[in-house]
Amino acid sequence: MRQRWTATDVARWLRRRRKKRIALATGQMVSPGDPDFYGPEGHRGDEFPAGGCLIAVIIIAVIILGSCWVVFNDGEAEIIGSPPPTSASSSSSSSSSSSSPGSDATTGTEAPPVTPPPTTGDPVLDDVLQAIGLGGLDSTEKRELSDLVGDLIDSLLGVSPPYQGADVEIKRTIAILFEVDHVFQLNAFGNTVYPCGDTNPLVVCANEVLEMPAGEMLVVAVEMATDIPTASTERSYIYSIVFDSDGDGANDWVFNPPFEWDYFQGADRWYQAVYDHATGTWLVDLTQLTADGSFPQASEASAVRLVIDGPWVVWFIPTSEFGVYPAPFRVTAFGHDGFFSEASRGGDVMGADPTEPLVDPPTEPAFVSGD
Ligand SMILES: [Ca+2]
Ligand SMILES: [Ca+2]
Numbered sequence: 618m619r620q621r622w623t624a625t626d627v628a629r630w631l632r633r634r635r636k637k638r639i640a641l642a643t644g645q646m647v648s649p650g651d652p653d654f655y656g657p658e659g660h661r662g663d664e665f666p667a668g669g670c671l672i673a674v675i676i677i678a679v680i681i682l683g684s685c686w687v688v689f690n691d692g693e694a695e696i697i698g699s700p701p702p703t704s705a706s707s708s709s710s711s712s713s714s715s716s717s718p719g720s721d722a723t724t725g726t727e728a729p730p731v732t733p734p735p736t737t738g739d740p741v742l743d744d745v746l747q748a749i750g751l752g753g754l755d756s757t758e759k760r761e762l763s764d765l766v767g768d769l770i771d772s773l774l775g776v777s778p779p780y781q782g783a784d785v786e787i788k789r790t791i792a793i794l795f796e797v798d799h800v801f802q803l804n805a806f807g808n809t810v811y812p813c814g815d816t817n818p819l820v821v822c823a824n825e826v827l828e829m830p831a832g833e834m835l836v837v838a839v840e841m842a843t844d845i846p847t848a849s850t851e852r853s854y855i856y857s858i859v860f861d862s863d864g865d866g867a868n869d870w871v872f873n874p875p876f877e878w879d880y881f882q883g884a885d886r887w888y889q890a891v892y893d894h895a896t897g898t899w900l901v902d903l904t905q906l907t908a909d910g911s912f913p914q915a916s917e918a919s920a921v922r923l924v925i926d927g928p929w930v931v932w933f934i935p936t937s938e939f940g941v942y943p944a945p946f947r948v949t950a951f952g953h954d955g956f957f958s959e960a961s962r963g964g965d966v967m968g969a970d971p972t973e974p975l976v977d978p979p980t981e982p983a984f985v986s987g988d
Pocket of ligand 1: 764765766767768769786787788965
């Protein structure tokens with residue numbers, strides 16, 4: 618029968634342990650005959666009492682098993698509770714948080730492709746047109762005419778003009794015909810998007826402004842070789858578009874000698890955007906020649922709207938202002954010192970010179986609604 622340890626036995630065991638540690642540390646031999654070397658009933662003094670050893674083993678076992686339980690339980694919880702993402706679930710999660718173009722993340726159906734609005738190819742002109750909802754342009758609805766750079770002229774035949782600024786150098790002309798409704802015209806020109814007198818971009822109207830009617834509207838955009846200085850204090854400008862508005866050549870303008878390259882010859886309706894640098898003012902002067910080809914001094918009332926933005930001069934003219942349509946046209950640009958002095962003027966016309974025939978505008982309209 619195993620003897621139970623008493624308090625005296627424990628104290629003796631502790632003394633032996635201490636003595637043994639000292640002996641080992643100092644190199645002193647411990648004699649097996651030392652009475653403190655053995656415990657009660659001949660137990661070796663360095664042996665842990667059997668009962669305490671059992672308890673220690675149980676405690677260690679409990680600790681080890683507990684650790685193992687935690688490790689295994691954690692591993693199992695991780696697998697069951699939050700499985701690591703597989704490549705399939707990862708891609709699924711990714712696709713649900715950021716849908717790719719053309720797919721519907723909620724229904725899984727394919728969304729219709731988004732078609733960007735057709736453009737003219739020029740960002741400034743696109744802005745001018747798209748600001749009022751004009752899009753849908755394609756080659757059947759517009760006419761584009763490029764113009765040489767470096768072909769400035771005077772109204773005198775063959776004279777190289779003193780002023781050859783890029784702001785009167787025509788690069789190209791784009792003409793488009795639109796069929797628009799009343800709501801569109803109100804939104805665009807009813808003092809909403811392009812009100813008369815606006816300055817950013819510049820909007821110029823006739824002295825007597827008529828309401829822009831529904832129906833066909835001709836848009837003619839003219840690009841200069843550089844931005845137009847809309848508030849110049851050094852130079853006056855005239856940007857024009859002229860038409861044979863009735864198909865009758867008898868009332869078209871004929872030049873007065875020696876101005877054989879008069880810019881307006883062959884046309885009977887003149888829309889002129891006139892800038893006076895002495896006063897800093899713009900206006901559209903509209904002249905309709907009389908039956909005998911002479912012109913009245915008073916400007917006509919008109920619904921015309923002119924927008925100048927960057928290098929672009931953009932005319933909006935209802936075709937109802939012409940006697941017949943298509944009405945052939947020519948665009949021009951001119952700079953001068955305020956007195957049309959021969960020594961300080963210069964300009965350009967669409968084409969080589971103003972003796973060339975007027976150009977037909979497009980006749981197939983693009984339909985646009987303001988609804
Ligand atoms: Ca030119
Ligand atoms: Ca005519």
